[in-house]
Amino acid sequence: MMDGEWFTEHLEADGGATQVLARYVKQQVGEGMEFSNEIARAVLSSNGCYYEFRELPxxxxxxxxxxxxxxxxxxxxxNLLERLYYLxxxxxxxxxxxxxxxxxxxxxxxxxxxxxxxxHFQRSALGERRIEDVRGTIRHGQLPRFFxxxxxxxxxxxxxxxxxGMAFFIANPGERHLLVQVPYTHSSVSDLIARPLSVQLH
Incomplete structure (x- = not known):
C-alpha cells in the first residue's frame, strides 16, 4: 500500500502521478535481477517487477x-506471439x-x-461501445526485441x-529470452501500467 504522505509530498516535485508511481514501484522492487537490451530494461525481485524503455521513460x-x-x-x-496476434x-x-x-x-x-x-481493443462496461485501433505491421516469423x-x-x-493481467517479453543475447506474466488475481498485486494504446496512438 502506498503511503499517502509520501505520495503527496513528491507529486508536485515530480510533475505528475505517473512519475511518482514509477519511482515508488522501482523503490519497492529494489535492485533484483536485471535483464535488458537496446529497447528496454526489466528488473525482477521477490517484491515485484517492472520494465522501462531506454529512450522513452x-x-x-x-x-x-x-x-x-x-x-x-x-x-x-x-508461436505465442502468433496466438496473441490472432486473438x-x-x-x-x-x-x-x-x-x-x-x-x-x-x-x-x-x-x-x-x-x-x-x-488496442476496449469494450464499454455495458458492452454497447467498442474502441479498436491498429498501427504498424506485424512481422510474422521475426523475433521482436520486446512485446x-x-x-x-x-x-x-x-x-x-x-x-x-499483463505480460512482457524481452529478447536477450543467445537463445534464452525473458517472459514475465502478472495475473490480476490477488489483492496484494498493485499494477502500474503505461498509458493505454488508444491514448498513445491518437
Missing amino acids: EEFSGALGEFTHHFVGVQDTL PRTDFIHEVTELSLLVVYDRFDWISYQNIYAY KLRLLAEHAPEGLLFAC
Whole structure:
C-alpha cells in the first residue's frame, strides 16, 4: 500500500502521478535481477517487477506482488506471439473487455510507427461501445526485441496463465529470452501500467 504522505509530498516535485508511481514501484522492487537490451530494461525481485524503455521513460509498467517469469526459446516466443496476434480475429474477442498488444522490432518513434505493431481493443462496461485501433505491421516469423500485453477477459487464452493481467517479453543475447506474466488475481498485486494504446496512438 502506498503511503499517502509520501505520495503527496513528491507529486508536485515530480510533475505528475505517473512519475511518482514509477519511482515508488522501482523503490519497492529494489535492485533484483536485471535483464535488458537496446529497447528496454526489466528488473525482477521477490517484491515485484517492472520494465522501462531506454529512450522513452514514459513507457513504464510494473507490479508489486505475485508474478511468474521463465525463459523461452525463439520458436516458443513466435508461436505465442502468433496466438496473441490472432486473438482479435477469433471468437475469443467476444469475451474480452480490454486487449492491448505492443510489439517492438527495433528503435522506433510514435510518429512513423516503423518497427512496431500496436493494437488496442476496449469494450464499454455495458458492452454497447467498442474502441479498436491498429498501427504498424506485424512481422510474422521475426523475433521482436520486446512485446507487452494487457488483457482483461473471461478466461485465459492458450499460452497464458491469466485471464486478467499483463505480460512482457524481452529478447536477450543467445537463445534464452525473458517472459514475465502478472495475473490480476490477488489483492496484494498493485499494477502500474503505461498509458493505454488508444491514448498513445491518437
